[in-house]
Amino acid sequence: xxxxxxxxxxxxxxxxxxxxxxxxxxxxxxxxxxxxxxxxxxxxxxxxxxxxxxxxxxxxxxxxxxxxxxxxxxxxxxxxxxxxxxxxxxxxxxxxxxxxxxxxxxxxxxxxxxxxxxxxxxxxxxxxxxxxxxxxxxxxxxxxxxxxxxxxxxxxxxxxxxxxxxxxxxxxxxxxxxxxxxxxxxxxxxxxxxxxxxxxxxxxxxxxxxxxxxxxxxxxxxxxxxxxxxxxxxxxxxxxxxxxxxxxxxxxxxxxxxxxxxxxxxxxxxxxxxxxxxxxxxxxxxxxxxxxxxxxxxxxxxxxxxxxxxxxxxxxxxxxxxxxxxxxxxxxxxxxxxxxxxxxxxxxxxxxxxxxxxxxxxxxxxxxxxxxxxxxxxxxxxxxxxxxxxxxxxxxxxxxxxxxxxxxxxxxxxxxxxxxxxxxxxxxxxxxxxxxxxxxxxxxxxxxxxxxxxxxxxxxxxxxxxxxxxxxxxxxxxxxxxxxxxxxxxxxxxxxxxxxxxxxxxxxxxxxxxxxxxxxxxxxxxxxxxxx
Amino acid sequence: xxxxxxxxxxxxxxxxxxxxxxxxxxxxxxxxxxxxxxxxxxxxxxxxxxxxxxxxxxxxxxxx
Numbered sequence: 001x002x003x004x005x006x007x008x009x010x011x012x013x014x015x016x017x018x019x020x021x022x023x024x025x026x027x028x029x030x031x032x033x034x035x036x037x038x039x040x041x042x043x044x045x046x047x048x049x050x051x052x053x054x055x056x057x058x059x060x061x062x063x064x065x066x067x068x069x070x071x072x073x074x075x076x077x078x079x080x081x082x083x084x085x086x087x088x089x090x091x092x093x094x095x096x097x098x099x100x101x102x103x104x105x106x107x108x109x110x111x112x113x114x115x116x117x118x119x120x121x122x123x124x125x126x127x128x129x130x131x132x133x134x135x136x137x138x139x140x141x142x143x144x145x146x147x148x149x150x151x152x153x154x155x156x157x158x159x160x161x162x163x164x165x166x167x168x169x170x171x172x173x174x175x176x177x178x179x180x181x182x183x184x185x186x187x188x189x190x191x192x193x194x195x196x197x198x199x200x201x202x203x204x205x206x207x208x209x210x211x212x213x214x215x216x217x218x219x220x221x222x223x224x225x226x227x228x229x230x231x232x233x234x235x236x237x238x239x240x241x242x243x244x245x246x247x248x249x250x251x252x253x254x255x256x257x258x259x260x261x262x263x264x265x266x267x268x269x270x271x272x273x274x275x276x277x278x279x280x281x282x283x284x285x286x287x288x289x290x291x292x293x294x295x296x297x298x299x300x301x302x303x304x305x306x307x308x309x310x311x312x313x314x315x316x317x318x319x320x321x322x323x324x325x326x327x328x329x330x331x332x333x334x335x336x337x338x339x340x341x342x343x344x345x346x347x348x349x350x351x352x353x354x355x356x357x358x359x360x361x362x363x364x365x366x367x368x369x370x371x372x373x374x375x376x377x378x379x380x381x382x383x384x385x386x387x388x389x390x391x392x393x394x395x396x397x398x399x400x401x402x403x404x405x406x407x408x409x410x411x412x413x414x415x416x417x418x419x420x421x422x423x424x425x426x427x428x429x430x431x432x433x434x435x436x437x438x439x440x441x442x443x444x445x446x447x448x449x450x451x452x453x454x455x456x457x458x459x460x461x462x463x464x465x466x467x468x469x470x471x472x473x474x475x476x477x478x479x480x481x482x483x484x485x486x487x488x489x490x491x492x493x494x495x496x497x498x499x500x501x502x503x504x505x506x507x508x509x510x511x512x513x514x515x516x517x518x519x520x521x522x523x524x525x526x527x528x529x530x531x532x
Numbered sequence: 533x534x535x536x537x538x539x540x541x542x543x544x545x546x547x548x549x550x551x552x553x554x555x556x557x558x559x560x561x562x563x564x565x566x567x568x569x570x571x572x573x574x575x576x577x578x579x580x581x582x583x584x585x586x587x588x589x590x591x592x593x594x595x596x
Binding site: 378381384386388389393395396399426480 | 552572573574
C-alpha cells in the first residue's frame with residue numbers, strides 16, 4: 001500500500017541544452033508532465049509549435065487521483081488523437097444514485113442524447129490518461145519531454161523567463177518566450193514567484209481508497225449521506241476499469257491523516273461497507289482540500305494552467321477536466337501569437353474566460369462541499385431536511401448536491417460577436433458546439449466534431465453555390481461536404497439554408513447569422529483573434 | 533423591501549397560527565427543528581422567488 005508500483009517508468013536523458021554555454025531560448029517551456037501540461041504540449045505540436053516539458057519525476061504510478069473525465073475533455077482528447085482509446089479503456093456511466101441511510105432518495109441519469117461521438121462521462125485512472133498522453137507526445141517530434149528536470153528558480157526578464165533546472169547531472173538554465181506552469185496544486189513555479197492562492201480551505205478530511213474486487217455493483221455512481229456502515233458521514237462508490245472501485249469516505253475535521261491511512265484503520269472501515277466481499281487495497285490517501293484560485297493566471301511571461309491556477313474539491317470532477325479545458329483555451333491563442341497572427345493581448349481572453357470558468361467551478365464545488373459536510377448543527381438540520389423531502393418532492397431532489405458534475409463552460413467573452421438574430425437549438429454563443437451524426441459526401445457516417453479541423457472554421461448551410469470566405473478560414477458546407485440526413489444538425493443549431501456558424505479553434509461558437517455575410521464574418525474573425 | 537408581502541394575507545390569522553402550533557405539539561425539540569426546516573424548504577420553493585426569500589430572511593433577522 002501507499003506508493004504503488006509504477007505503471008509507467010521513464011528515463012532521464014541528457015539534453016543538448018545542458019551543454020550550451022549560454023542558456024538556450026525556447027518558444028514554450030511547460031513545467032509539469034501531468035494531464036494539463038501534456039495536453040498543452042500535444043495541442044501546440046499539432047499546431048506546429050515546439051515545446052519543452054520539464055517534470056521532476058520519471059514515472060507515473062501513484063494512485064488513480066482524477067477518475068472522472070467529462071464529455072468535453074473527451075472531445076478535446078479526441079482532437080489530440082486519444083478519444084477513442086480513452087473511451088475503450090474507460091468505464092462509461094450515466095446513472096447516479098443518492099442514499100440517505102439505507103434508503104435511496106434520488107437517482108439521476110445524465111441522459112446523454114444520442115448522436116454524440118463521446119459519452120457524458122467515463123471513469124479512468126489518471127495514470128492511464130497520463131500514460132496515453134506520454135505515448136502520444138512521443139509520436140510528435142516537436143515535443144521534448146525531459147524527466148527528472150526539477151525547476152528550482154524562475155526569473156522574469158524583459159520578454160522572456162529564465163528557469164533554473166536541477167537534473168541528476170547538475171543544474172542548467174533555460175530561457176522561454178512563454179512558460180506554462182502546469183505543475184499542479186503545489187506548484188513550484190507559483191512558489192518561486194511568491195504567489196498565493198485566495199480562497200477557502202475546508203477543514204473536513206476525506207479518505208480515498210481504491211479497492212480491487214469483483215463486485216456485483218452496477219456501473220453507477222453511488223453516494224450515501226449517513227450510511228449505516230459509516231454513521232454520520234458521507235460515502236461514495238464509483239467503478240473504474242480493471243475491477244478497481246473508488247471509495248471515498250468522509251472522516252470529519254478531527255481525523256488524523258497519518259493514522260487514518262494505516263491498513264489497520266482503513267480495512268475495518270472498508271469491511272463495514274463491503275461486507276464479506278474479497279477485496280485488495282490498491283491505493284489510499286487522506287486529504288483535505290481548498291476551493292481557491294490565483295487572483296491572476298498570467299504573470300508577464302508565466303501563465304498558470306490547471307491546478308496551479310485554481311483548486312476545487314473533488315466533488316463534481318472539476319479539477320482535471322477544467323485543467324484540460326484551460327490548456328485547450330490557451331494553446332490556440334498562444335500558437336496564433338507565436339506565428340504572428342494575433343497580438344499578445346489575445347491572452348487577456350484566456351485570463352477572462354478561464355477565470356470565469358474557475359469562479360464557476362469554485363462556486364459549484366463550495367456549494368457541494370457545504371452540502372456534503374455541513375459546517376454547523378443547524379446547517380445539518382437543513383441539509384437533512386432536503387434529503388428527507390427528496391423522495392417526496394421534485395424541488396428537494398433538485399437541491400440534493402453530492403457534486404454538480406463538470407460541464408463545458410459558457411464564455412461571456414469579447415471574442416464573441418453578439419447575435420443579430422434569434423437562434424434556438426442547443427448550440428449557444430460562447431459554448432463548445434454540440435456534436436451531430438452526419439454523413440460525408442461519399443455517404444459514410446461521420447460525426448461533426450470528427451470532421452472539424454481545430455482551426456477557425458465556418459459551417460455554412462447549403463443554399464446555392466459555395467460562398468467566398470475570408471482567407472485562412474476553413475469552410476465546411478453542410479449539405480455538400482457533410483450531409484445532415486437525420487436533420488439533427490439543423491435541430492441542434494437551429495440551422496436554416498444560408499445560415500452560417502463561426503467556430504473558434506477550440507470549437508466554441510463565436511458568431512452566427514441567418515444569411516451568410518462575408519464582411520460580417522471577416523469582422524467576427526478579427527474580433528475572435530483579438531485584432532479588434 | 534419591495535417584493536415581500538407583509539400585510540395580513542390570511543382571512544383568519546388565528547387559525548393559521550393555531551395550525552402551525554398544532555404541528556409542533558407533542559414533538560421533541562429536535563424533531564420540531566427538523567420539521568421547521570422542512571417547512572421552510574417547502575414554503576420557500578412554493579414562493580419560488582429568491583428576492584422574496586432574501587427579504588424574508590432579512591426581516592426575520594431584523595426582528596430577532
